[in-house]
Structures are given as C-alpha cells and as structure tokens.
Amino acid sequence: MKPWIKWTSAALAVAVLAGVGLRLAASNKAKKTTLEAQQAALQVPVRLELAPGDLIQARTLDLTRNLPVSGPIKAVNSAFVKARVAGELQGLTVREGDRVQAGQVLARVDATEYQARTRQAQQQAESAKAQVDIARRSFDNNRKLVDQGFISQTALESSSASLAAAEASYRAAMAAADIARKSLDDTVLRAPITGQVAQRLAQPGERVAIDARVLEVVDLNRLEVEASLAAADSIGVQVGQAVRLNVEGSNRSLTGKVARINPSAVAGSRSVLAYLNLDTTEGLRQGLFAQGSIAVGVSRALAVPVSTIRTDKPLPYVQWVQDNKVAHQTVTLGERGEADGVPMVAVTGLAEGSQVLSGAVGALRAGTAIKTVAGSN
Incomplete structure (x- = not known):
C-alpha cells in the first residue's frame, strides 16, 4: 500500500472520532442544563391558592x-x-284506603241462628215468668190458709x-235472653275508631270464627315513631327532648319531641322503646321507616368540623395556617355534636x-x- 493512502485513512479516522467527541460533549452539556433548570424549579416555593x-x-x-x-x-x-x-260474613264492602267513621257498620255475620x-x-x-206467677198465687193462698189454721206452717214454707x-x-x-240478644247484636261489625282501612283480612261469604280478624283501621291524624334505644343510651333520653328525623327514601325532614319512654326494657334485647311524637303527619303512612337523632344535651367547647380531622397518621x-404556610397540629378529640346543623368535634391542642x-x-x-385569603367561615 502506498504511504499517502495510509496517512489519508488515519486523518479521516481522527476527524470522525473528533466529531463524535464534540457531539457527546454537546449532548452532556444540554442534559446538565436541563437538570439544573429542573433543580432550580424545585427550589422555587409553590404557593397554594385557597378559596375563602x-x-x-x-x-x-x-x-x-x-x-x-x-x-x-x-x-x-x-x-x-x-x-x-x-x-258467614256478609255485607263487607270497604277495602284498603277507605275512610270509616266510629260506629259505622262495616259488615255483618249471618244472624239467622x-x-x-x-x-x-x-x-x-x-x-219462667208464668211459673213465677203460679208459685206466687200458690204462696198467697197458702199464707191465707195458714192464717185461718187450715194448713201448717211447714206447708207455707214449702210454698x-x-x-x-x-x-x-x-x-x-x-x-240467658240478654246473652242471646248480645250475641245477636254482635253479628253487626262496627268501626271502633275513625280512620282508614289498612288491611282487609276476610272476604264476604267466608265463614269466620270467634275473634277472627276482619279489618284493621288506623287513624293517621296522630303518628309516632317507635324507636329502640340501647340500655346505656336510654339513660340520657327524657320526655320533651327535641327530635329531628328523616323518612327513609325521602329528603323530607320531620321534627317532634319525645312523648313517652317505656318503663320496662324489652326481654332478650334489653332495649328500651321510646315513642316520638311528630309535629306534622301530612303525607305519612304507617309502616314507613324513619331515622334521625334526639338532642340529649348541650356542651360548650373549642370545636372544629369533623371533616377537618385527618387520621392518616x-x-x-x-392542617392549619401558620405564617402563611401549612402546619400539622396533633389534637385530642372530645365530644361530638352539631352546631348550625354541621357535625362538630371538640378538640384540645x-x-x-x-x-x-x-x-x-x-x-x-x-x-x-399558601396565599393569604380574606375572610373565613
């Protein structure tokens, strides 16, 4: 091989290596610049803007x-x-939802018998009355005969x-005649109270037994909630305390008061029944389920909304604001309650x-x- 060819090849190799080196150096410089810019951005404090x-x-x-x-x-x-x-039941015409008045005839039992x-x-x-008349006449006659001396005193006593x-x-x-008349009167079934028919449990033509249920009548003008209380909770409940309830499946809010408290616990569960009167019964029906709360007392304390308490530690x-920065403050929780309808909890610390x-x-x-905001709730 001629010498000039070797020198030319070597020069080209050196030039290629130099170009690659320059390109790598430029790439490293760009990466370093980007990294420095990112680090500088991280060092800039983030200011969080909060709404009032x-x-x-x-x-x-x-x-x-x-x-x-x-x-x-x-x-x-x-x-x-x-x-x-x-x-045999006869004349039953009312059905569920029909209004009835106290004393109204609702049905009859076949009265032939x-x-x-x-x-x-x-x-x-x-x-029997005729026998009494005969016995009285006999007694009167015997008394006259005794007075006249015709019969003995023993005969008069027998008479x-x-x-x-x-x-x-x-x-x-x-x-017996009174009992028979009472049974005849009982063949007529009358409404015991004014209200609406809730259940019809028998049909016309059906033979019913004594004490068989035929109808259920309810008065919707006065409704109450039968609430079951735990034994420990019942101690703090008193007649007259305010009640706030919601009907299940409805957004309707109801108010009322504790009307009565059962003096005995339910056997087995040991729960105590409290009866809650409702201020309004419009649109309500027996059997609906209600849930809510009874206001059992008031306490005064430093409090924050329950939603502000964090438990991820x-x-x-x-989280509170200290010198325009977020600070974490451990607190001890106390009693819970409500203020203006917001669930609150007492805190110390x-x-x-x-x-x-x-x-x-x-x-x-x-x-x-954070950015300082004017006003607060």
Whole structure:
C-alpha cells in the first residue's frame, strides 16, 4: 500500500472520532442544563391558592349532643275489627284506603241462628215468668190458709221455697235472653275508631270464627315513631327532648319531641322503646321507616368540623395556617355534636381562632406556602 493512502485513512479516522467527541460533549452539556433548570424549579416555593371557604376558624361553640335513633312510624290509634260470633260474613264492602267513621257498620255475620236463639231465650223467659206467677198465687193462698189454721206452717214454707225457685229460674232465663240478644247484636261489625282501612283480612261469604280478624283501621291524624334505644343510651333520653328525623327514601325532614319512654326494657334485647311524637303527619303512612337523632344535651367547647380531622397518621391532626404556610397540629378529640346543623368535634391542642383547612382541600405537605385569603367561615 502506498504511504499517502495510509496517512489519508488515519486523518479521516481522527476527524470522525473528533466529531463524535464534540457531539457527546454537546449532548452532556444540554442534559446538565436541563437538570439544573429542573433543580432550580424545585427550589422555587409553590404557593397554594385557597378559596375563602377552604379555611375554617376554630371557635368555642355550643355543641348539641345528638343520639342516633331509628324506627317504624306507627299510628297512635289503631284497632282490629274482629268477629265476636262465628258465622258467614256478609255485607263487607270497604277495602284498603277507605275512610270509616266510629260506629259505622262495616259488615255483618249471618244472624239467622242468633235470631232463633234470641226468640228461644225470650220464650223460655216468658215460661219462667208464668211459673213465677203460679208459685206466687200458690204462696198467697197458702199464707191465707195458714192464717185461718187450715194448713201448717211447714206447708207455707214449702210454698215460699217454690216461689223463690221460680223467681230464680226466671232471672236465669232473663239473663240467658240478654246473652242471646248480645250475641245477636254482635253479628253487626262496627268501626271502633275513625280512620282508614289498612288491611282487609276476610272476604264476604267466608265463614269466620270467634275473634277472627276482619279489618284493621288506623287513624293517621296522630303518628309516632317507635324507636329502640340501647340500655346505656336510654339513660340520657327524657320526655320533651327535641327530635329531628328523616323518612327513609325521602329528603323530607320531620321534627317532634319525645312523648313517652317505656318503663320496662324489652326481654332478650334489653332495649328500651321510646315513642316520638311528630309535629306534622301530612303525607305519612304507617309502616314507613324513619331515622334521625334526639338532642340529649348541650356542651360548650373549642370545636372544629369533623371533616377537618385527618387520621392518616398514628394520631389525629388538623392542617392549619401558620405564617402563611401549612402546619400539622396533633389534637385530642372530645365530644361530638352539631352546631348550625354541621357535625362538630371538640378538640384540645389548638388555639382559639386558628385557621384550619377544610377536609375538601385534601392532604398537604407541611410547609406548603399558601396565599393569604380574606375572610373565613
């Protein structure tokens, strides 16, 4: 190979290596510049802008302690119409939802048999009355004969006993007639209260037994909630305490008061029943389920909304503003209650007037700078 070819090849190799080296150096410089820019950006403090509603002031408030309760809505006045005598049911026309008045005839039991029994009892009473008349006339005659000396005193006493037996038989017959008439009257079924038919438990033509349920009538003008309380909770509940309830499946809010408290616990569960009167019953129905709370007391304490308490650390804490930065403050939780309808919790370890971040802000790193906002909730 000629010498000039070798020198030319070597020069080209050196030039290529030099170009690659320059390119690598430029790439490293660009990466270094980018990294320095990123580090500089990280060193710039991030200032978080908060809306006025994101800050809540810790204040001393009157906390209403509420006891959760629930139970079915029941009519204060309700009654079952039962058959008082056995027989075929006739004339039943009312159905569920129909309004009835107290004393209104709702149905009848076939009275053929009871009419016959009544006539039989009356006739037996008339027969007993005739026997009394005969015994009385015999007694009067015997008394005259004794006065005249024709019969002995023993005969008069026997006649007196016969009269007493006849009178007793008559009274028994009259009582039997009264019972027969009562059975005849019981064939007519009347509404015991004014209200609406809630259940129809028998049909016309059906033979019903004594005490068989035929209808249920409820009065929706007075409704109450039957709430079951735990034994420990029942101690703090008193008649007259305010109640706030919601009907299940509805946004309707109801108010009322504790009307009565059962003096005995339910066997087995040891729960205590409390009866809650409702201020309004419009649109309500028996059997609906209501849940809410009873205001069982008021306490005054430094409190913050329950939603501001964070539990993602071993101890509960709040996020609050200190020198325009977010700080984490561990707090000790006390009693819970409500203030202006907001669930609150008493806290210690926080100063009065501290600006606490609401729960909607989420978790923030301690030291995060924030923009000062005017006003607070």
